Amino acid sequence: MTYKRLKWLILWTPTLTIALWEYLRHTLLLPYLSMDLGNALAPVIVMTVTATLLLRLFRMLEDTQDTLQRSKAAEAAFEEREQLARELHDGISQSLFLLSVKLDKLEHAKDPELAAETMGQLRRTVKHVYDDVRQSIAALRSEPSRTDVQWMRAVRDMAAELELGGLRVELDWQLADARLSGKEKVQLIAIVREAMQNARKHAGASRLRVQAAAGGEAAFRCTVADDGAGADPERLFAKGRYGVRMMQGRAAEMGWRFAVRPAGADDAWSGGRGTVVEVEKEG
Numbered sequence: 001m002t003y004k005r006l007k008w009l010i011l012w013t014p015t016l017t018i019a020l021w022e023y024l025r026h027t028l029l030l031p032y033l034s035m036d037l038g039n040a041l042a043p044v045i046v047m048t049v050t051a052t053l054l055l056r057l058f059r060m061l062e063d064t065q066d067t068l069q070r071s072k073a074a075e076a077a078f079e080e081r082e083q084l085a086r087e088l089h090d091g092i093s094q095s096l097f098l099l100s101v102k103l104d105k106l107e108h109a110k111d112p113e114l115a116a117e118t119m120g121q122l123r124r125t126v127k128h129v130y131d132d133v134r135q136s137i138a139a140l141r142s143e144p145s146r147t148d149v150q151w152m153r154a155v156r157d158m159a160a161e162l163e164l165g166g167l168r169v170e171l172d173w174q175l176a177d178a179r180l181s182g183k184e185k186v187q188l189i190a191i192v193r194e195a196m197q198n199a200r201k202h203a204g205a206s207r208l209r210v211q212a213a214a215g216g217e218a219a220f221r222c223t224v225a226d227d228g229a230g231a232d233p234e235r236l237f238a239k240g241r242y243g244v245r246m247m248q249g250r251a252a253e254m255g256w257r258f259a260v261r262p263a264g265a266d267d268a269w270s271g272g273r274g275t276v277v278e279v280e281k282e283g
Contacts, residue, residue: 162196168208194243199275207227220281224276225274259277261275
């Protein structure tokens, strides 16, 4: 029985009991019961019904409330785990991947100056991972709060990291700060960074373009395109591909349209090759 139905039964049971008693009393029992006796029996009957039926309904109501509380607690725990997974993936996981790329670069470096430069990059990346871990631990120990980010700094830092790995990145950002709320900035930057990282990991691309433009009122459109080998969209959303699913989840949370598609003939920049990630907010 639903929570709402239980509340209505508890509310109406005493009223319906007394109404039924008065009906039976005046239609069937009036020749046998005096008015005084009938009035005296009314509260007794109500108390008897309450002791039998309503106590059972109250227990059912308490059980339903306990179930709802457990469900809410489980949902809150799942959301916290999902948020933690996002933070680990967006920060630590990506940094560790870049660390592995730089280790490969160091392994094949023959020029001592190049090796020294790569070693410096490794130290900076390790420090970045260390800072991310400390920040994640601090966030878990403190109450949730809105994240303040320096607009576009994360994307520019990611572009610089990717260019160090040999991927040419073009930024064409025509979206002003004032058009997005703080939460929209956080979610959009996370999607863009993930799309950029996926292009480096899986596409085998040599060039990457990030574009964002404002539309009417509060609308905007953002695309991340590469000139790599491309990918089957169905495989991108397969089980175990957390990056694309997290991008999709972030966009859905904000009510944005999200799509991942192979580049077509209209994508002249990449010569029709590669993959395009699109995020769009309608005005």
